[in-house]
Amino acid sequence: MKHSFFFFMFIAFFLVTGFSEAGKSFSIERADIRATVKENGDLSVEEVYRYDFKGSFEGATRSFSEETASRLKNFKAYLLPDHRRKGGQAIPLKTKKEDGTYFAYSASKDETKNVMFRYVIEDAAQKFEDTSILIHSFYQKANTDFGRVKIEVRLPDSVKARDIHAFLREKGNGKITKVNDSSVTYETGLYRAGTGSELRIYFPQSALKEAVRHPSYQTKDELLKEERDEAKRYAERDERIAGAERMILIFSGIVGFMVIMAVMLSFLKKRRRAMLSFEELESFDPVLVAFLYKKGRFTDRDLLAGLLSLYQRGLVTMQKVQAEERFLDDPKAPDDTYEFEFSGSKADLPKPDQLLIEKLFEQTVSDTYMFRLDSLSGPTEEECKHKEQLGKYERKRIILQNVVQKWTESVRQAPEFRELFQENRWLRMLSLSLLSVHTGLLLFILYADVVHQAGFMAACVIFGFALSAGIVLAKSKLYTILFLAGLFLASVFTDSVHTILYYGICVGLSILLIAFIPAVKESRYASICRRSILSWRNHLRKEDLFSGRSLSQNEKTMIFAIVLEVEDESAVWLNQSANRLDYASPVLGMAAAGCLHYPFYSWQLPDSQQHAGAYDAGGSGAGGGDGAGAF
Incomplete structure (x- = not known):
């Protein structure tokens, strides 16, 4: 009962706080800005924002870009009386700076307030050989909507209207509405969040009497031409x-x-495609089935199709033997493996079969070659703990991949495979x-x-x-x-x-x-065969296709289950132990014993060991927007 009470209170707390946050909002009805360019190039700014608070807030904020914040000084905030918009007996507010954001503390609840910010931006205007330039963005990306914005930039008194060239770079609705002696005025109605505005004002260089003169890399006429071209782009x-x-x-x-x-x-x-019967599919060579199933893109596991093809054609024999000693101490590795033996002349074999014998089998005596399934395996778990031993397995993996690639190309070049799949x-x-x-x-x-x-x-x-x-x-x-x-x-x-x-x-x-x-274009025959094989694979996974059939038929069916990677599901229907099945058929015994997974699973161990120590260092925090706000 006590736990239920605390759970109820916990839920109620979050519901109440959630609704209270949802009920809070503020809007800025208007923003009036007066900026004065000093003779030394500094920009003295006075901003007045009319806030409409819905709910409780601690105060107002003013955010600046990193570049502007680095040159900003003497930031102050004031609360203006309701009947005054500018100046007058303003009440100073406590401020705090965090990164590029200033917080002005003035508790508010369901009311309208006028907040004024004052600050100075050093070297906002620069003096060159034939002109002075003020390039400033009051809002690079406003973080909230403003109902109305008016910005008046006052230049030194000596500047005449005919000597002022003012340009605006903005993707909103704002415009430069007036250019008078010593002043430029910008106005807009709704100033949407995300909008950025940059004022670019050219005036005589003599107006900045106390500023340092910078070298000019372009003439005034060249700069004005660029500004007019850019202004045309913004207009269009x-x-x-x-x-x-x-x-x-x-x-x-x-x-x-x-x-x-x-x-x-x-x-x-x-x-419109026809389907082949299961009996027709069982007459296919295992390599052909694997080739159709994988659309001609073999992996190392598909080497089993080549080995089982040799076995099905009577070219190799296979038997269960004890695994290598290094696998006996690995709890995940099987204690037994299977050995394949080929006797005869390799020269009489088709090229793909020759390549398998040459690359995988080892010659023991004249015209006799042996291959063990566990020779395809990677390092054991114990070996993965000793990184100095992993180098030889990395080389082995490269060699194995090279064998798979060469064998795949050899199969593709065979006449019966060549026309099945082609690049689209x-x-x-x-x-x-x-x-x-x-x-x-x-x-x-x-x-x-x-x-x-x-x-x-x-x-x-x-x-x-x-x-x-x-x-x-x-x-x-x-x-x-x-x-x-x-x-x-x-x-x-x-x-x-x-x-x-x-x-x-x-x-x-x-x-x-x-x-x-499709990335690979398949022939009509390949399309029919592949659709039939996919259906056959689904039946091998879900249905008993072994009961009431001869041993040789079951062995052939299991070969294709191995090729189609569903031997575990198919082996369930055999209802006999792996040892008993080995005497009847090594293929059935191999499938029932589950020996086929480990050689290919073992290659995943080095990768998992390598990434075991990785961790998430966490992400960085998000920066605030530019402009005025509340908290």
């Missing part, structure tokens, strides 16, 4: 973004249609087309969104190089998907949410299309 931004969105929607429609067609064709193709060249062409179009769309989006020139050039270089590499790598679905994902991540750095959403949908449809297009 909305129109270009709308054009980019239209292009994305059209291309999305084309890709979406292709996805639907690919799905329908795949479905219709599967419905349409996939490469489609991937290159999609990557080219998506790269072009992204670069157009970045240009339309007036992304900084350095970022735009970096995107051109990175994705241009990746697109060039795609000429070779585009046949890989993974490369194409990762490329498309990278393009989408790059689009997130733009400031148009709708464009990001549309582009993300387009990228998603393209990834779906790539996923539906």
Whole structure:
């Protein structure tokens, strides 16, 4: 009962605190900023924010970018009387700085307040040989909506309106509304969160009498030309973004249609395929079954298909023997293994069989070769503890991978295998087309969104190089998907949410299309056989296909269960011990004993040992937004 009470109180506490937090909100109805450029280049700023608090708050905040915070001094906060917006008998507030954020303490609850911030930014304006320049962003990325914003920048008194050239870089609705003698005024209605504004004001260099003169790398006329060109790009931004969105929607429609067609064709193709009987499949060679099942991509475990093919054709014999001594002390390793013996001339064998005998078997006497299944194994758990012993196994793994690769290529070149699977060249062409179009769309989006020139050039270089590499790598679905994902991540750095959403949908449809297009083109015969084999494998896993059949038939069925990697499920239906089955058939005994897993499982041990000491160091905290707020 006591536990129930505490549980109820615990839930109630979180519900109450959750609802109380949800009920808290604040808004900034307006922001009035007056900034004065001093003759030494410093910028003295006075900001007044009208807050509307809903719920209880401790105070207000003002955040700055790292670059601005490094040059900021004399920050002070004041509470203004309700009937005054600026100046007057302001009440000083206690402030505290954390990183680039200042906290001004003034407890508030369900009320409206005017809070004023004052501060100085050193060297905000710079003096050059033929001009002075003020480049300043009051909000690089506002962290909340402002109902109305007005910024007045006052220049030294000697500056005339005709000598002022003011430019605004903003992706919002703000405008420079007035340019008078010694002043520039910026105004906007709703100033949305996430908006950044940068004022760039050119005025005579003689106005900064006390400032240090910096060397000029460009003339005033060159700078003004660049500013006018950039201003034109900002003015045309909305129109270009709308054009980019239209292009994305059209291309999305084309890709979406292709996805639907690919799905329908795949479905219709599967419905029309015939199926082979299980008896027909059992007449196949084990290597052919493995080749069809894996679409011609063998792993080290598929060497068993080659060995069992030799056994089924009577070219090798097999028997159970004791495992190597190093496995006897390993609790996870079987105490027994199986030995294969080949007698005869290798020259009479097909090339894939010759390669298996040469690479896996050891010659004991003239024309007699032996192979032990446990020779494919990696290090034991005990050996993994001694890292100095792992070097030889790493070399062994490389040799084994090389054997698998050479044997796979040899099988693929055999006449009966050559035409079954081929590289789908349409996939490469489609991937290159999609990557080219998506790269072009992204670069157009970045240009339309007036992304900084350095970022735009970096995107051109990175994705241009990746697109060039795609000429070779585009046949890989993974490369194409990762490329498309990278393009989408790059689009997130733009400031148009709708464009990001549309582009993300387009990228998603393209990834779906790539996923539906097979990387390997299979012949009609291979398609029928593979579909039949997959069905057969499912029956081997779930049904008893051994009862009422002869020993030789059961042995043949178990060979294919091993090749299709379902020997454990199939062995359940035998209802006999591994030792008894060994006398009847070494294949049945091998499957029942579970000896097939360890040689390939053991290679995973070094990797698991290597990563056992890894840990999560944790992530970094998130920085606050730029602008005014509350806490």
